[in-house]
Amino acid sequence: MTERVVDERPGSAGALGALGGQGGHVGAPLLEVEDLVKHFPIRQGPLARLLGREPRVVRAVDGVSFAVQAGETLGLVGESGCGKTTTGRLVLRAIDPTGGRIRFEGDDIAGLHGSALLPFRRRAQIVFQDPYTSLNPRMTIGRIVGEPMLVHGLVKRADLPERVAALLETVGLQREHAERYPHELSGGQRQRVGIARALSVGPRLVVADEAVSALDVSVRAQILNLFVTLRERLGLAYLFVSHDLGVIRFVSHRVAVMYLGALVEVAPVRELFQRPLHPYTQALLAAIPTIGDGSSSIFDQPGRLLDGELPSPIDLPRGCRFASRCPHRMPRCAEVEPTLDTVASDHVVACHLYGDAKGERS
Amino acid sequence: MSRPLDADGLTLPGAVAGSAPATARDGLRRRWWRFARNRGAVFGLAVCVAVVLLSVLAPVISPYDPLAQGAGPALQPPSMAHWAGTDSFGRDMLSRIIYGARIALAVGLVSVLLALVIGVALGLVAGYYGGVLDIVIMRVMDGLFAFPIIILAIAMMAIMGFGVTNVIIAVGVGFIAPFARVTRADVLAVKEEPYIEAARLAGVSGRAIILRHVLPNVAAPIIVQAALRVSGAIITEAGLSFLGLGPPPPTPVWGSMIAEGRNFIVMAPHVSTIPGVALMITIVGLNLLGDGLRDTLDPRLRR
Amino acid sequence: MTAETILDVRDLTVDFHLDGTVLRAVDGISLSVRRGEIVGLVGESGAGKSLTSEAILRLIRCPPGRITGEVRFRGRNLLDLDEDALSRIRGREIAMIFQNPAGSLNPVFRVGAQLHEAMALHLDEPRPALRARVVDILARVGIPAPRTRARDYPHQFSGGMAQRVMVGMGMSCVPALLIADEPTTALDVTIQAQVLALIRQLARETGAAVLLVSHDLGIISQMCDRVIVMYAGRIVEQASIATVFGAPAHPYTRALVDCLPRVDGVERLGTIGGVMPGLRALPPGCRFHPRCPIAEPRCSVDVPALRALTPDHRAACHLARPGA
Numbered sequence: 005m006t007e008r009v010v011d012e013r014p015g016s017a018g019a020l021g022a023l024g025g026q027g028g029h030v031g032a033p034l035l036e037v038e039d040l041v042k043h044f045p046i047r048q049g050p051l052a053r054l055l056g057r058e059p060r061v062v063r064a065v066d067g068v069s070f071a072v073q074a075g076e077t078l079g080l081v082g083e084s085g086c087g088k089t090t091t092g093r094l095v096l097r098a099i100d101p102t103g104g105r106i107r108f109e110g111d112d113i114a115g116l117h118g119s120a121l122l123p124f125r126r127r128a129q130i131v132f133q134d135p136y137t138s139l140n141p142r143m144t145i146g147r148i149v150g151e152p153m154l155v156h157g158l159v160k161r162a163d164l165p166e167r168v169a170a171l172l173e174t175v176g177l178q179r180e181h182a183e184r185y186p187h188e189l190s191g192g193q194r195q196r197v198g199i200a201r202a203l204s205v206g207p208r209l210v211v212a213d214e215a216v217s218a219l220d221v222s223v224r225a226q227i228l229n230l231f232v233t234l235r236e237r238l239g240l241a242y243l244f245v246s247h248d249l250g251v252i253r254f255v256s257h258r259v260a261v262m263y264l265g266a267l268v269e270v271a272p273v274r275e276l277f278q279r280p281l282h283p284y285t286q287a288l289l290a291a292i293p294t295i296g297d298g299s300s301s302i303f304d305q306p307g308r309l310l311d312g313e314l315p316s317p318i319d320l321p322r323g324c325r326f327a328s329r330c331p332h333r334m335p336r337c338a339e340v341e342p343t344l345d346t347v348a349s350d351h352v353v354a355c356h357l358y359g360d361a362k363g364e365r366s
Numbered sequence: 367m368s369r370p371l372d373a374d375g376l377t378l379p380g381a382v383a384g385s386a387p388a389t390a391r392d393g394l395r396r397r398w399w400r401f402a403r404n405r406g407a408v409f410g411l412a413v414c415v416a417v418v419l420l421s422v423l424a425p426v427i428s429p430y431d432p433l434a435q436g437a438g439p440a441l442q443p444p445s446m447a448h449w450a451g452t453d454s455f456g457r458d459m460l461s462r463i464i465y466g467a468r469i470a471l472a473v474g475l476v477s478v479l480l481a482l483v484i485g486v487a488l489g490l491v492a493g494y495y496g497g498v499l500d501i502v503i504m505r506v507m508d509g510l511f512a513f514p515i516i517i518l519a520i521a522m523m524a525i526m527g528f529g530v531t532n533v534i535i536a537v538g539v540g541f542i543a544p545f546a547r548v549t550r551a552d553v554l555a556v557k558e559e560p561y562i563e564a565a566r567l568a569g570v571s572g573r574a575i576i577l578r579h580v581l582p583n584v585a586a587p588i589i590v591q592a593a594l595r596v597s598g599a600i601i602t603e604a605g606l607s608f609l610g611l612g613p614p615p616p617t618p619v620w621g622s623m624i625a626e627g628r629n630f631i632v633m634a635p636h637v638s639t640i641p642g643v644a645l646m647i648t649i650v651g652l653n654l655l656g657d658g659l660r661d662t663l664d665p666r667l668r669r
Numbered sequence: 670m671t672a673e674t675i676l677d678v679r680d681l682t683v684d685f686h687l688d689g690t691v692l693r694a695v696d697g698i699s700l701s702v703r704r705g706e707i708v709g710l711v712g713e714s715g716a717g718k719s720l721t722s723e724a725i726l727r728l729i730r731c732p733p734g735r736i737t738g739e740v741r742f743r744g745r746n747l748l749d750l751d752e753d754a755l756s757r758i759r760g761r762e763i764a765m766i767f768q769n770p771a772g773s774l775n776p777v778f779r780v781g782a783q784l785h786e787a788m789a790l791h792l793d794e795p796r797p798a799l800r801a802r803v804v805d806i807l808a809r810v811g812i813p814a815p816r817t818r819a820r821d822y823p824h825q826f827s828g829g830m831a832q833r834v835m836v837g838m839g840m841s842c843v844p845a846l847l848i849a850d851e852p853t854t855a856l857d858v859t860i861q862a863q864v865l866a867l868i869r870q871l872a873r874e875t876g877a878a879v880l881l882v883s884h885d886l887g888i889i890s891q892m893c894d895r896v897i898v899m900y901a902g903r904i905v906e907q908a909s910i911a912t913v914f915g916a917p918a919h920p921y922t923r924a925l926v927d928c929l930p931r932v933d934g935v936e937r938l939g940t941i942g943g944v945m946p947g948l949r950a951l952p953p954g955c956r957f958h959p960r961c962p963i964a965e966p967r968c969s970v971d972v973p974a975l976r977a978l979t980p981d982h983r984a985a986c987h988l989a990r991p992g993a
Contacts, residue, residue, distance in 0.1 A: 098566070122569050126569070138564055140579050142583055143582075151570065155571075190944050220945075225940045226940045228930065229940060232936070253930060288858060291861070293861075293887035293890065294887050294890070296891060297911045297914065302891050303870075314857075
């Protein structure tokens with residue numbers, strides 16, 4: 005992570021190159037997302053339809069671009085409703101994108117359907133937030149972990165128990181757990197099962213969707229360590245979706261901050277936490293209650309905290325999405341939507357405070 | 367103001383792993399104990415077992431041929447020779463009731479099984495795939511549901527003719543809609559669970575997800591529904607037979623036996639009342655069993 | 670320095686009688702909160718922290734629950750009061766805020782009307798004055814356009830706004846004690862900060878004592894003056910923020926603080942092996958000993974008492990030394 009070459013390849017916009025993280029490495033990134041869009045239509049009343057009113061949409065993900073290198077962890081952080089979970093589900097093609105490209109190992113998978121996605125399903129997997137609802141209560145742990153391997157024909161039925169046992173041991177469980185049912189396991193153990201299921205097909209990319217948010221502090225630490233160990237041993241790349249900046253800081257190489265359907269800042273983890281540029285990132289960091297010595301409290305300095313609440317993603321304001329809550333609001337912010345521009349090597353930010361007028365979105 | 371008990375994970379500790387190496391068999395045993403504590407359910411189970419035994423062993427235990435006329439004098443009240451008396455043709459009522467249990471049970475079980483297979487399949491498909499398929503299937507079900515079952519059955523019998531098989535088909539078709547509805551409602555809830563999405567993202571096909579992931583998780587309410595519908599099917603069959611739309615005359619059927627007895631209700635009340643009581647006990651037993659199963663299997667009481 | 674003690678809990682125990690067995694969910698908790706002080710009650714799920722706060726307010730259904738001990742609120746034992754006397758105290762002298770603000774508001778009544786009703790119960794003021802106070806409270810907790818918003822229904826409020834209304838409602842009667850049970854767990858970081866800042870500000874202004882229940886060590890550290898750490902139904906340590914997070918004496922507290930991702934460049938987080946024991950399988954002796962890295966043989970036999978290491982620092986560990 006220390007040496008990083010700025011991407012100067014012709015044809016790739018400077019910003020996109022920086023979005024690619026360790027750009028300049030030979031070969032394409034593992035995952036490359038470009039201008040990804042997901043609009044959820046709002047159900048209309050019959051009267052509105054009769055009047056031919058334009059169908060309204062929730063702009064859950066509104067033009068997001070990023071890349072994840074092999075073996076890299078990109079943390080995707082934001083508050084509820086910012087579209088980070090939708091982004092993760094789009095990347096895995098759990099839902100159909102409204103627009104944009106998703107290139108995985110060079111192939112565009114955004115338009116694929118049904119069995120055409122099967123090879124991709126082997127390469128990219130998911131770990132869910134809730135260890136209680138993400139395991140089928142009627143299946144034994146062995147069947148849960150073994151099913152994906154059988155579906156993809158990765159193992160002969162006779163060899164399955166041994167493979168399952170090996171996987172369970174990889175994630176810190178015992179082979180005896182294969183006989184158990186999910187309700188017999190603790191939350192942390194279940195989450196390990198969820199990880200084993202994701203690993204069973206040998207993926208290159210794992211999307212962790214708030215994968216430790218439902219766990220208690222001590223269990224969360226165990227699972228986070230497991231994620232890091234697995235990354236080192238198996239060379240996995242993670243798209244780590246979380247609202248918890250502490251978790252993001254520990255697990256990520258780079259961090260993408262999302263607000264109201266768009267990325268506002270992407271930077272290497274240390275850089276982001278030490279030199280946050282976007283006013284939203286700054287406010288987010290200021291609001292984390294970190295452990296102090298009790299001598300002063302962040303809650304006694306209301307000026308540093310963000311006012312107001314998330315605007316509705318249905319009727320997005322013109323200009324910058326964050327303008328309504330931004331302490332550094334300028335007249336242009338209400339007029340022109342800022343684009344993600346490179347401000348330092350590998351550090352991009354979408355804010356008019358940095359960079360000049362070029363690269364405005366039309 | 368007081369809040370539920372599980373406020374601080376209090377319901378969890380027993381299930382926390384490591385504390386007890388529970389197995390699936392333990393879960394079954396626990397469920398059986400919960401069932402056994404319910405007296406009504408145990409009574410219902412006993413009645414159902416008795417009815418099943420009667421019908422299976424009918425040729426062995428019935429004292430007379432149920433069709434033999436003149437087994438005794440006509441319209442005899444219950445006596446040592448004929449425990450349930452005789453009917454207007456001098457046939458032994460007890461033997462007819464025992465054989466009647468066979469038909470009642472056969473109609474009840476087979477028609478419900480028929481309705482269950484078709485209804486659950488339709489409900490699974492409609493619920494899981496949704497869209498146009500869902501709309502078409504469920505509108506047809508609504509159409510079926512709009513008719514009272516007995517009217518539907520009468521109409522079908524009028525078209526297909528009488529006979530045990532046709533009774534079974536008529537009653538079975540009448541019960542498809544409730545099974546489809548119950549199944550669909552539960553599928554809609556289950557298919558949103560993350561484990562279904564996990565299976566989808568693992569590449570499991572739609573059919574396999576329905577059979578391996580969805581069906582086992584909607585099975586409990588379907589079983590309960592089936593248990594409760596068997597009694598409904600038996601009543602419907604009795605009603606059809608009572609109206610003369612059941613299996614044709616000499617066949618010993620509870621409904622037609624009650625109907626026959628009406629002509630002698632003052633002279634020989636036992637001819638109507640004894641099959642009526644047999645029908646009632648069977649229905650009550652089945653309903654108690656169904657309620658007991660519901661309490662035992664109800665997913666809302668289980669973790 | 671020593672302000673009036675508002676809440677003084679002595680040997681509080683909560684039992685549940687279930688299936689013929691007695692489960693002790695809270696086991697002999699003693700704590701006190703002084704005027705103007707914010708005390709944190711922290712622990713993982715199942716530690717009994719929420720049950721403790723509910724037992725203080727007698728919000729636990731009895732039976733199957735059974736609360737013993739003493740809960741002295743300004744000298745009166747709440748456990749001895751009848752239901753009427755208790756409900757006069759709850760909401761007026763003791764305010765409560767829970768995790769789910771939407772659930773605390775009735776969905777079919779306007780927010781303003783609910784605030785009005787709550788205050789009319791406890792304040793003897795004419796209606797117009799009350800109505801003005803409602804708008805005033807909404808404005809004070811930072812609800813924009815309070816006069817209009819008072820006529821809105823709860824579903825028109827976001828989670829953060831609803832929780833601010835609850836804070837405003839709770840503080841409107843100038844309570845002596847505020848009990849906040851995971852008040853911001855359902856909220857986003859920036860909104861959480863707004864609500865917590867509001868609680869802290871109102872508590873400071875009114876001089877209310879606050880008992881803040883949370884699983885989040887960061888929130889506790891930023892909000893509280895003192896902290897009480899619970900594990901499996903018992904208190905394991907209590908001290909000032911600086912002591913608990915700077916020089917914790919109990920191995921559980923130490924391990925818990927190490928579990929937090931908070932510094933750059935850490936390869937692995939500290940962990941605690943195993944899980945917290947369930948109520949049906951509590952170990953003898955110190956309840957933490959099966960997971961404790963420094964446990965000795967006596968730890969599995971003798972229950973460690975909560976000893977004072979310094980006047981302001983107590984820990985329930987045989988091996989705890991002051992300044993360790």
